[in-house]
Amino acid sequence: MKMFDFIRPASIDEAIAAWRPGAAWLGGGTNLVDLMKTGAAQPDRLIDLGRLPGLDRIETGAEGATRIGARVGNADLARDADFARRFPMVAEALLSGASGQLRNAATVAGNLMQRTRCPYFQNPETACNKRRPGTGCDARGGVGDNYAVLGWSDDCIATHPSDFCVPLAALDAVVEVIGPNGAREIAFADFHHLPGTTPDRETALEPGELILALRLPAAAAEFAGHARYLKLRDRTSFAFATVSAAAALKIEGGIITGARLALGAVAAKPWRAAEAEALLTGHAPDAALFDRAAEAALSDAVPAHDNAWKIPIARRVAARALALAARGTPARMPALPASVFAAEEPAHV
Template sequence: MKRFDYSRPASVAEALAAWQPGSAWLGGGTNLVDLMKTGAVMPDRLIDLAGIPGLEDIEVSDDGSARIGALVRNSDLAHDPAFAAAFPMVAEAILAGASGQLRNAATVGGNLMQRTRCAYFTDPSSACNKRVPGSGCAAVGGVNGTHAVLGWSDSCIATNPSDFAVPLAALGAVVSVEGSDGRREIPFSEFHRLPGKTPEIDTALDPGELIVGLRLPAGAAAFRGHSRYLKLRDRTSYAFALVSAAAALRMEGDTIAEARLALGAVAAKPWRAAEAEALLAGQSPSPELFTRAAEAATGGATPSGDNDHKIELARRIAARALTLAAAGTPARMPALPASVHGDNAHA
């Protein structure tokens, strides 16, 4: 791979000071290092965040909110008892992702920053507007059975591969970032970007800004009793989602007081389905309701290639996730691995 400089700052301030154009933040490295090996990404300098103290805490508060440091390992978050109890579908989503070894290395901040797994992005000899702006999109007209069906543009049809980000979108998480101008918070819905004409820009982070943490807002834990993350894939582990869904309901008696629904692997960002949520609020759970909500969630979906099956599957997994959420979060959580095969699939 290309030669690069490496530094290991001892604080966020040192890290921010070390940044210059061409730098890349190094978290667990599970995605970045792979991309450096293929030459898809060639930073001049890696700023390794592993030595920075204070970014590894998980705090769950009584008001149903949570704060998560950016360097918390994916595994540690999923297995934190207080966190998993308050946000079971987040734990379920983390554990549905990657493999045990990767989750042990990958960080919370890094998970949000992972790049698309579109094969044409990873391969430097293919045209890719995300990797080389203006070079074209080889995925259009190529092997694209797993590509986007929502929010794509002619310049890019890639999807965001994260499982973790899907329930975060549903729960309205907030990303805390720090840059040379100080700290700011970015609502999750604005954090990941749709491609438009600038697919090279994945997120709302400004150059040199660093994710320092995540926040789940007050009340987010109120969905704990009725929330699920489901992932459809052709093997049980170490596979990206064909489609996925995070569904959470706040029940008042037999009525859905508030609903949250997000789809994964359908767009360049986790796809929060606000229209579906509105449709669900105030209603009693029923198969018909969930079918209608799922249709609303995929409204406007169009195939970007040989992938029209994803639209129907997204619809179906949204309805299934809502059905399972309505039935209640299983007593034993996290239910591992997240699977459409029901609660005992991990037996």
């Protein structure tokens, strides 16, 4: 790998000051370091955020919003009992991702910033508009399993690989950032960009901006009783989603009074299905309703590759996730989180 400067700032101000074009923030490094090895990422400066103070806390304020510091580890967040109780589908999504070792190293902010696992993006010898704007897209006409069916463009058909981001999108998370021009907040729905003609612009972060924290609003915890994350994959663990869905319901007196639904691995961002949510609200939960909602969630879907099969399977995953949510959040985290085989194994104690 090419030579680079390694900076380890002791404060956020130092970190911001250390940034310049060509620099990259280093969180857990579970994705960036791989990309540096393949040559897909070639930063000339790495700014290690590992020593920054105050970014490793999970705090719930008086008004009920929960703030997760950027450096909190994925495993630590998932295993935080209070957090998992209030936001069970977020914990389930976290535990369904990667492996135990990777979850220990990875950070929550890094999870938002992870890059697509499109094989053409990852290999610098290929044409990729995301990696090098204007070169084209070798994924079109190429091989691979994880391409989009929603929100893609002629310039890019890649999907966002995160599990964690899918329930965050459903729950209206907020991203707190800081940069050379001060601090600001970005609504989760606006954080990740669809590719359009600028697939290299993946997020709303401006150059030099840094994620400080994620915030889940108090209202997000109101779904705790009926919230599930469901993930299809080509093996039982340690695989990116084929399709996933985060579904959360508020059910009062047998009627859905609030619904949240987001899909993963179908687009360049976690796909919030607002139409489906509207369709669910005010009705009694049943299979036919969930099918209609799932239909609505995928109504704009078009295969970007030879992946037309992904559209019906995404519908079924969405409907199943809603059905699982309606059944109620399990008392204990399943041993195979987010798996259709969750019932096969004894639950975590």
